Amino acid sequence: MCLAVPGRIVEIREEHGTRMARLDFGGIQKTVCLAYLPDAVIGDYAIVHVGFAISRINEESALETLRHFRELGILEEELGEVPDDAYRAPEACPLPT
Amino acid sequence: MKYLTEFRDGAIAQRLAAEIRQITTKPWAIMEVCGGQTHSILRNGIDQLLPPEIELIHGPGCPVCVTPLEMIDKALAIAALPDVIFCSFGDMLRVPGSDRDLFRVKSEGGDVRIVYSPLDAVALARQHPTRQVVFFGIGFETTAPANAMAVHMAKREGLTNFSMLVSHVLVPPAIDAIMNAPANRVQAFLAAGHVCSVMGFWQYPPLATRHRVPIVITGFEPLDVLDGILRTVRQLEAGEHRVENAYERVVTFDGNLPAQQLLDEVFAESDRAWRGIGVIPRSGWRLSDAYADFDAEHRFDVRDITTVESARCRAGEVLQGAIKPTDCAAFGAECTPRTPLGATMVSTEGACAAYFNYGRVVQLERVRV
Numbered sequence: 001m002c003l004a005v006p007g008r009i010v011e012i013r014e015e016h017g018t019r020m021a022r023l024d025f026g027g028i029q030k031t032v033c034l035a036y037l038p039d040a041v042i043g044d045y046a047i048v049h050v051g052f053a054i055s056r057i058n059e060e061s062a063l064e065t066l067r068h069f070r071e072l073g074i075l076e077e078e079l080g081e082v083p084d085d086a087y088r089a090p091e092a093c094p095l096p097t
Numbered sequence: 098m099k100y101l102t103e104f105r106d107g108a109i110a111q112r113l114a115a116e117i118r119q120i121t122t123k124p125w126a127i128m129e130v131c132g133g134q135t136h137s138i139l140r141n142g143i144d145q146l147l148p149p150e151i152e153l154i155h156g157p158g159c160p161v162c163v164t165p166l167e168m169i170d171k172a173l174a175i176a177a178l179p180d181v182i183f184c185s186f187g188d189m190l191r192v193p194g195s196d197r198d199l200f201r202v203k204s205e206g207g208d209v210r211i212v213y214s215p216l217d218a219v220a221l222a223r224q225h226p227t228r229q230v231v232f233f234g235i236g237f238e239t240t241a242p243a244n245a246m247a248v249h250m251a252k253r254e255g256l257t258n259f260s261m262l263v264s265h266v267l268v269p270p271a272i273d274a275i276m277n278a279p280a281n282r283v284q285a286f287l288a289a290g291h292v293c294s295v296m297g298f299w300q301y302p303p304l305a306t307r308h309r310v311p312i313v314i315t316g317f318e319p320l321d322v323l324d325g326i327l328r329t330v331r332q333l334e335a336g337e338h339r340v341e342n343a344y345e346r347v348v349t350f351d352g353n354l355p356a357q358q359l360l361d362e363v364f365a366e367s368d369r370a371w372r373g374i375g376v377i378p379r380s381g382w383r384l385s386d387a388y389a390d391f392d393a394e395h396r397f398d399v400r401d402i403t404t405v406e407s408a409r410c411r412a413g414e415v416l417q418g419a420i421k422p423t424d425c426a427a428f429g430a431e432c433t434p435r436t437p438l439g440a441t442m443v444s445t446e447g448a449c450a451a452y453f454n455y456g457r458v459v460q461l462e463r464v465r466v
Binding site for chain 2 (some may be wrong): 001005006026033035036037038045047049050051052054055057058059061062064065066069070072
């Protein structure tokens, strides 16, 4: 329940006055509520919990962490695993008022 | 996948583990709070990469596991009522109540539905105005923003046939309770990264100071977990007790402020019973007075429930880190994911299910032979 998969925002639209987005999760696209990430833009990676984008991935920080890890060893080929989290997006959600 | 597979690199994992082995000079007991991290540790064999001095104690961060039996029994009673559509995250359906589970209620004719988002339950309430739609709102701070939005939306739309059975629990009071327990062995915490993605980590520095305990905000991929452990051991070896963020790409100090704002409006702090652990003061959320009309406990008469816990199940001790799942005589014998005695064997975040699913049961059988 607390696991989440990073997805890339590929489309943002309004639905019933609500900011919604299509996110790409490694080839699978889902609709997600963006009410809690009002500043998110297309191209951002976001972590999604039960149909809600909760936090943007800070790419600079991600790259910095990976750079730090690489200093420990040689980066091998990516393992190519896919997430096993079942996920389906809700229909719509409003902005908090 | 970007920002996922990079954090699963085996060669780097070996280097991080080697670094941990190199700096470890004493035995240390570290608790990973979140059941998602427990599963990552077992699935990826991280426990087997660590030096023998490092013991990982699996924490109570499994929402399905700590939902109190009384609340499960209330869910069962409500779900069995005619004209009720009872909606839940899938994990809850096989959690044993006193005498049955939600699957049994469903097989006996109850309208029990698995949803992936609480907003799906709100949509059902719209589609079925003559029926009562109840959502089982459980979880830690991660599911709370979605649950809060569902109730908020139902109120805004005047959906009087929607209600929520709320059993929310919170991480910081649990850390406090663990550190205050007389038999506590935990010397450091890997804090749950996704809980902090919602709440930030402003709640943790007072805990680290008061209990003189390192708290490292940690992610879920193998490299995240190993990095969290490495930073924790560095602090322990140096005699430090700071809050450190090892999941910076996702977690900020403040967390998600719009989510926290709605959480403040929809929920209010309350004492909560944790299954297998007991009541922890101010460790959960109930619906706030402004949303009390949407509280399923008020809407349906589910008082006077007598609960009966399995005499064989030692989930409480597992959840408190007192024993490992394999120390329980029922583990892998009469208690398996197909025939669970307790919630820790059911949930995808439960420690017993992790030990069973990721091969530790094989080791146990070898020992028994």
